[in-house]
Amino acid sequence: MMLAEKLSGTPSDADDPPLETIGFHGLKAGPKLLVMGAVHGNETCGPQAIARVIADCREGRVRIARGEVTFLPVANPKAYRQNTREGDRNLNRDLRERPQPVDNEDRIGNRLTAILRAHDALLDVHSFSGEGVPFVFFGPDDNRGALEPFRHAAAEMEFAGALGVELMIHGWLDIYVRLIAARERLDLPRLAVTEGFGTTEFMRFAGGYGVTLECGRHDDPVSVDVGYAAIRNVLAHCGLTDEDPPRAERRTVVHMDDLVICEAQGDRLEGSWRTGDRVAKGTPIARRADGTVVPMPRDGFIIFPNPTAHPGEGICYLGTESARRR
Numbered sequence: 001m002m003l004a005e006k007l008s009g010t011p012s013d014a015d016d017p018p019l020e021t022i023g024f025h026g027l028k029a030g031p032k033l034l035v036m037g038a039v040h041g042n043e044t045c046g047p048q049a050i051a052r053v054i055a056d057c058r059e060g061r062v063r064i065a066r067g068e069v070t071f072l073p074v075a076n077p078k079a080y081r082q083n084t085r086e087g088d089r090n091l092n093r094d095l096r097e098r099p100q101p102v103d104n105e106d107r108i109g110n111r112l113t114a115i116l117r118a119h120d121a122l123l124d125v126h127s128f129s130g131e132g133v134p135f136v137f138f139g140p141d142d143n144r145g146a147l148e149p150f151r152h153a154a155a156e157m158e159f160a161g162a163l164g165v166e167l168m169i170h171g172w173l174d175i176y177v178r179l180i181a182a183r184e185r186l187d188l189p190r191l192a193v194t195e196g197f198g199t200t201e202f203m204r205f206a207g208g209y210g211v212t213l214e215c216g217r218h219d220d221p222v223s224v225d226v227g228y229a230a231i232r233n234v235l236a237h238c239g240l241t242d243e244d245p246p247r248a249e250r251r252t253v254v255h256m257d258d259l260v261i262c263e264a265q266g267d268r269l270e271g272s273w274r275t276g277d278r279v280a281k282g283t284p285i286a287r288r289a290d291g292t293v294v295p296m297p298r299d300g301f302i303i304f305p306n307p308t309a310h311p312g313e314g315i316c317y318l319g320t321e322s323a324r325r326r
């Protein structure tokens with residue numbers, strides 16, 4: 001593609017819809033919370049759950065007493081209107097500011113990063129394809145490393161644990177680094193580690209914290225209820241409302257620490273797994289194109305099984321019970 005052509009953007013950029021936020025400012029001081037949905041346009045439980053909470057706030061069923069909450073019901077309007085996961089590309093990858101945006105997600109990113117910077121905490125509401133229980137992704141432990149330095153691990157974990165979902169997973173960027181290494185061994189085009197940076201990683205970079213809530217199947221009405229309950233719970237947890245904060249309950253905390261990569265066309269998942277399934281060491285979990293069985297390397301959990309993985313993609317990710325306990 002010629003540079004001039006690249007700089008002109010995608011053909012539809014003249015039609016780019018604006019981002020709409022709705023905010024409530026408590027009259028007492030408190031934290032600034034951002035709740036958003038439809039980073040992926042076909043994940044409609046976020047916008048629906050957020051609409052219910054906005055109605056609650058407007059009609060007085062929920063009273064924001066302190067702090068601020070900003071709702072961004074649809075983070076990717078182009079993808080949402082198309083009912084597709086992406087507009088031009090995945091908004092939840094390589095999210096950063098760009099002086100020369102070239103596609104829909106670049107242009108959204110320039111506004112979205114500014115919105116993220118203006119808040120202390122983020123709840124990013126998603127849904128998934130296939131079956132499985134709701135879960136929440138949270139970030140690394142406090143560290144001064146090069147990949148994702150962080151100092152709000154305890155607060156972020158409490159926030160994640162307050163949402164009301166039983167399964168909590170961490171280790172996203174570590175596994176992304178492993179995916180890059182695995183692709184390199186297969187001589188596939190190199191991915192940049194910045195590709196792994198989405199909304200929550202940007203939030204941590206900007207000095208706050210944030211979690212990704214996966215509410216359930218895209219088209220399951222229960223996903224909306226899960227999202228709605230989670231928003232109400234964090235409003236109470238952060239003290240924005242005077243409701244009793246949710247009771248601290250023991251959660252299953254999983255460290256995503258390994259993956260099975262698709263090495264060649266024909267490598268595939270063995271069995272029908274769902275994210276969060278506990279699997280014993282030795283259980284066949286994948287089969288190579290030549291028939292070789294890939295066994296579960298240790299007792300642990302299956303995460304993001306992908307029945308249609310292409311070479312260089314994860315067939316599934318693996319996790320173990322985390323040392324980080326809530």
Ligand SMILES: [Zn+2]
Pocket residue numbers: 039040043126127
């Ligand atoms: Zn999503």
